[in-house]
Amino acid sequence: AQSVTQLDSQVPVFEEAPVELRCNYSSSVSVYLFWYVQYPNQGLQLLLKYLSGSTLVKGINGFEAEFNKSQTSFHLRKPSVHISDTAEYFCAVTLSSNDYKLSFGAGTTVTVRA
Amino acid sequence: EPEVTQTPSHQVTQMGQEVILRCVPISNHLYFYWYRQILGQKVEFLVSFYNNEISEKSEIFDDQFSVERPDGSNFTLKIRSTKLEDSAMYFCASSEWRNSPLHFGNGTRLTVT
Numbered sequence: 001a002q003s004v005t006q007l008d009s010q011v012p013v014f015e016e017a018p019v020e021l022r023c024n025y026s027s028s029v030s031v032y033l034f035w036y037v038q039y040p041n042q043g044l045q046l047l048l049k050y051l052s053g054s055t056l057v058k059g060i061n062g063f064e065a066e067f068n069k070s071q072t073s074f075h076l077r078k079p080s081v082h083i084s085d086t087a088e089y090f091c092a093v094t095l096s097s098n099d100y101k102l103s104f105g106a107g108t109t110v111t112v113r114a
Numbered sequence: 115e116p117e118v119t120q121t122p123s124h125q126v127t128q129m130g131q132e133v134i135l136r137c138v139p140i141s142n143h144l145y146f147y148w149y150r151q152i153l154g155q156k157v158e159f160l161v162s163f164y165n166n167e168i169s170e171k172s173e174i175f176d177d178q179f180s181v182e183r184p185d186g187s188n189f190t191l192k193i194r195s196t197k198l199e200d201s202a203m204y205f206c207a208s209s210e211w212r213n214s215p216l217h218f219g220n221g222t223r224l225t226v227t
Contacts, residue, residue, distance in 0.1 A: 043205060043219050101162060106155075
């Protein structure tokens, strides 16, 4: 079975600074990878996804992630954050042969300060 | 942009009572899901539903749980006899095809007292 580890539970960052959220997964077969964001009192919104092809994936709101198969990682990055990026971020994985039974990481809370 | 809607946003119930959580998936989507997140824990898969039947369920989804698509728009999760440990945020999701990304609703926070 696949699993996901998000290495940082809390990431405080100053406005306009870069941020990287780490995600590692374990699976013996090929996977699809996702990052979701949850703003306060809202649902889970898809930020970006990796299904195949280019390992550098660009998403909404200026976020990008890089799939590294050898390191089984899918770290999320943004070069310059805004106050509005304050949210909880979830990495998720599903077996590429599956019908999207997602396994989620524990989440990383990003708090952006002025 | 179309979205998944869930009602109610918060439900409080007493232990042993039945609850029904309601979801309206995006209208042209064919696959439906329920996930839950117990406070402080990971978001967990409960069940997936396609073509009017369960396609996969987790070990959490025991006989106390059931899902139904009673009409062309609603997708419900019923918990027959709630337990304290059922307290969680329940998320409904839908996807257009088997391999297309999931769209989640805002969730229903269930509190069992």
